[in-house]
Amino acid sequence: MKGVLLMAGKEIREGIRNRWVVAATLLLAALALTLAFLGAAPAGRVGAGALEVVVVSLSSLSIFLLPLIALLLSHDAIVGEAERGTLLLLLSYPLARWQVVIGKFLGHVGIIGAATLLGYGAAALALTLAGQPVTAAGWQAFGWMLGSSVLLGAAFVALGILVSTLVRDRGAAAGIAVGLWLLLVLLWDMALLGLLVADAGQTLTANTVDALLLLNPADAYRLFNLAGLADVRLLSGMAALGGESGLAPALLLASLAAWAVVPLLAATAFFTRREL
Amino acid sequence: MKADLPVIELEGVAKRYGAVEAVRDASFDLPQGACVALVGHNGAGKTTLMKLMLGLIRPSAGRLRVLGEDPAAGAAQARRRLGWLPESVTFNPALTGQEVLRFFARLKGEPAAAADALLERVGLIEAARRRIGGYSKGMRQRLGVAQALLGSPRAVLLDEPTTGLDPEVRQGLYDMLTELAGGGTTVLLSSHALEELEGRVERVVIMDHGRVVADGSLAELRRLARLPVRLRLALVGDAWPDWLRPDFAPHRLGNGLVELSCPPEAKMALLRQAAADPHVADLDLEPPTLDELYVHFLRSRDGVAP
Structure with missing residues (x-):
């Protein structure tokens, strides 16, 4: 465990040193603040809490941004060190390979977690300071959104690290990471939509669609935040979907967690067997 | 540990990468406190042999024991007492020398003070808080030597330790290695700058195309060669x-x-x-x-x- 924590600490230190932490935090804070204050205008008319509006807009933003940040950070984790020549020296130390993988994962999740909490937290804080009405339910939805955002980041960090252990050059890792982002964040939904339209409700059952949604961490996150929480559901225009989908919030969270754990275990297994 | 037990033992060790035989049938022992040079041209298998000793790769055949253990079994205990200086060592340029060395010290279960003492010993204490990106080649090499000496190792493996060092630093490095070997640490260094090994090492292992072609003290090799x-x-x-x-x-x-x-x-x-x-x-x-x-x-x- 000590080795894992040392590794994680080193990753965070490097993240602070090469400005990853600062850049990600500032980016998320700037976008969150913009959305919070742009979103505050319609809030009065709809009569919903300001924070619920922020949850809807921020989770829509997070779906695109957090996976991208996570993959950019993590695709380099192993292959980058291998190419720079620092990996072999690290592995000659009394440190098991799984400790390297898990430590890097924790470090990167720490960086993304800090950026999300600070960036989005700044928006919530600004809203409260500006005197917007914030309900307890609003805070709850916001808290769930923060937590699931970190989990979404963790899922994509794990995927990025898996890519990083599988390839032997950084360019390939970057290419696969971008491809993965396109596939899971953009193309998956389009393909699913296309499929549903083409099928016209003939063969695809609701359960199949549910399963296809669970097979994508970005969709699990979207459903959890937009359709999972009652007050938010009304705002996000997902009321119908949320009502019909058989996916409970707990199941969606479990799917997200599985998306973090399974690729991480696979990465550990591959890396332990790999010849260097 | 008994003094007469070899620190590193190789028995018919071979390593193949596909069709390439990087090391074939290498057998030799390194006793405690020995200062041995591994000599051969580039690609002779010196680096592969060191990676095998560190457990970074597994032998395709043969038996290998380092500090009484199989290094590829992932024995952290043995690695704690091993030091390695890779050929053309690199570090994250964004970190300072002190940060890197303290991180490595903690990995070996050593206090941060041990790292600082080594920085002092290799003459990097003034540059300790500067980023490695600004270090010269010689400074990086010295930092590499410092990390290899962390945790009072029982064996240090140095891959081409003197390339890129100016003569004064090189002299200092050899003095340090002699001191280490005197203190009971087994020193194995690879080199192809043969002239500078003269009088520095007590034994030479000559490798060619992955094979050990000669192994002995300089006097023994001279007698054998009858030159x-x-x-x-x-x-x-x-x-x-x-x-x-x-x-x-x-x-x-x-x-x-x-x-x-x-x-x-x-x-x-x-x-x-x-x-x-x-x-x-x-x-x-x-x-x-x-x-x-x-x-x-x-x-x-x-x-x-x-």
């Missing part, structure tokens, strides 16, 4: 001494200098005659250099190979 000893005489006058037999292939170099080479066993008789002859004003004796030994053993290998 001729070169003798240079300064003669007074033009008279050619009658004991200079033609089979010593004497030839004049000008300025009254004569060079001849003789087999090792004829050396003492020749020296006595030369010393007794008043025509000989001065005399220089040159044993075969490590370079010549190396070339000899590589050639004899080629002669054996089909």
